Amino acid sequence: xQSLKERIQQEGQNLGGGILKVDGFVNHQVDxxxxxxAGAEFAKRFADVNASRILTAEISGIAPAVFTGMxxxxxxxxxxxxxxxxxxDQVFLTLAPSHTKGRTVELIVSPEYLAHGxxxxxxxxxxxxxxxxxxxxxxAQTAGAQVVxxxxxxxxxxxGGREKxxxxxxxxxxxxxIDHMDQDEGGDIRFAD
Amino acid sequence: xQSLKERIQQEGQNLGGGILKVDGFVNHQVDxxxxxxAGAEFAKRFADVNASRILTAEISGIAPAVFTGMxxxxxxxxxxxxxxxxxxDQVFLTLAPSHTKGRTVELIVSPEYLAHGxxxxxxxxxxxxxxxxxxxxxxAQTAGAQVVxxxxxxxxxxxGGREKxxxxxxxxxxxxxIDHMDQDEGGDIRFAD
Numbered sequence: 001x002q003s004l005k006e007r008i009q010q011e012g013q014n015l016g017g018g019i020l021k022v023d024g025f026v027n028h029q030v031d032x033x034x035x036x037x038a039g040a041e042f043a044k045r046f047a048d049v050n051a052s053r054i055l056t057a058e059i060s061g062i063a064p065a066v067f068t069g070m071x072x073x074x075x076x077x078x079x080x081x082x083x084x085x086x087x088x089d090q091v092f093l094t095l096a097p098s099h100t101k102g103r104t105v106e107l108i109v110s111p112e113y114l115a116h117g118x119x120x121x122x123x124x125x126x127x128x129x130x131x132x133x134x135x136x137x138x139x140a141q142t143a144g145a146q147v148v149x150x151x152x153x154x155x156x157x158x159x160g161g162r163e164k165x166x167x168x169x170x171x172x173x174x175x176x177x178i179d180h181m182d183q184d185e186g187g188d189i190r191f192a193d
Numbered sequence: 194x195q196s197l198k199e200r201i202q203q204e205g206q207n208l209g210g211g212i213l214k215v216d217g218f219v220n221h222q223v224d225x226x227x228x229x230x231a232g233a234e235f236a237k238r239f240a241d242v243n244a245s246r247i248l249t250a251e252i253s254g255i256a257p258a259v260f261t262g263m264x265x266x267x268x269x270x271x272x273x274x275x276x277x278x279x280x281x282d283q284v285f286l287t288l289a290p291s292h293t294k295g296r297t298v299e300l301i302v303s304p305e306y307l308a309h310g311x312x313x314x315x316x317x318x319x320x321x322x323x324x325x326x327x328x329x330x331x332x333a334q335t336a337g338a339q340v341v342x343x344x345x346x347x348x349x350x351x352x353g354g355r356e357k358x359x360x361x362x363x364x365x366x367x368x369x370x371i372d373h374m375d376q377d378e379g380g381d382i383r384f385a386d
Contacts, residue, residue: 021279028280029306030255030269032262059271062223062255067263069225076223078252085293086214087221101277113222 016185027060039067096135116144127152130161209378220253232260289328309337320345323354
């Protein structure tokens, strides 16, 4: 997606150690018009997977996921990292290591909103090591649902997430792919396309 | 907003103690089409306040805020509850007591995205005790910004938030107002309008 790529070129910052700062338009501050375009693009790319529900993880997956849900007219479920008091006692819970947080986070979904036989489209902001998305896949499978597609705004192809997801044999789309980032702060960011 | 009111009537659950469960369409699971309608409605009601930025709090404020941002063509900033590694060391931080969490939460905004002289429209899912929104007002004021409007999907008028915000003398709009909830689980939910 050219508009997203240009935005990363203009404003994205390489903080070193593989960390890409995009919090001026993806997380913390959201460019809602850009996210709406991304949602429309995901809807086009996943038009044929027959998804019945979109699944993402709080917090930064929410914006791209809800615009995709709007364009596909599908409900969007975001896995919580802390169980709120409104959730029943029996939940689906999995653990996912978080690279940027330096610790393991919980991903929790209520069985009310993820049911046996559903066809789940996973949308997130990043596909990097794939840990969060693999956690979401595991949650969906535990619920007896089938994952039919995976979409990410930005893929860091050099972190190997796509390879870990290959065995699912489903469409995986990233709107922008980055295949190299210098390890040093302020270093080069190289796009795959 | 009639469609939101009807959805609460159909699916909202009184969990007792003033807690309204709407996690099938507002938080946890999001009805993106309904949130888009809510965003359009906020855009209409706040068309004349000349906002330059929308401010909300993670997590459940994000969906209504990003659709409002899309309809108003404004950037959306969500205050973080934990400082991510992509944020600079110097931040705006305030504390807000959370009724549903039973503890105080931090609200953190980077000075990169909240500047002196901005006109801020605050959008959140609930206006209840007003604590979160007052925290957001304080953040904006600390940054030297001016709050020009406050919008919430659902107001619980019996928790007094609107009175606490009255001294700001700005437009406050809730899309649905609830003026009474029985203290017992499963009890009556009464709408003001």
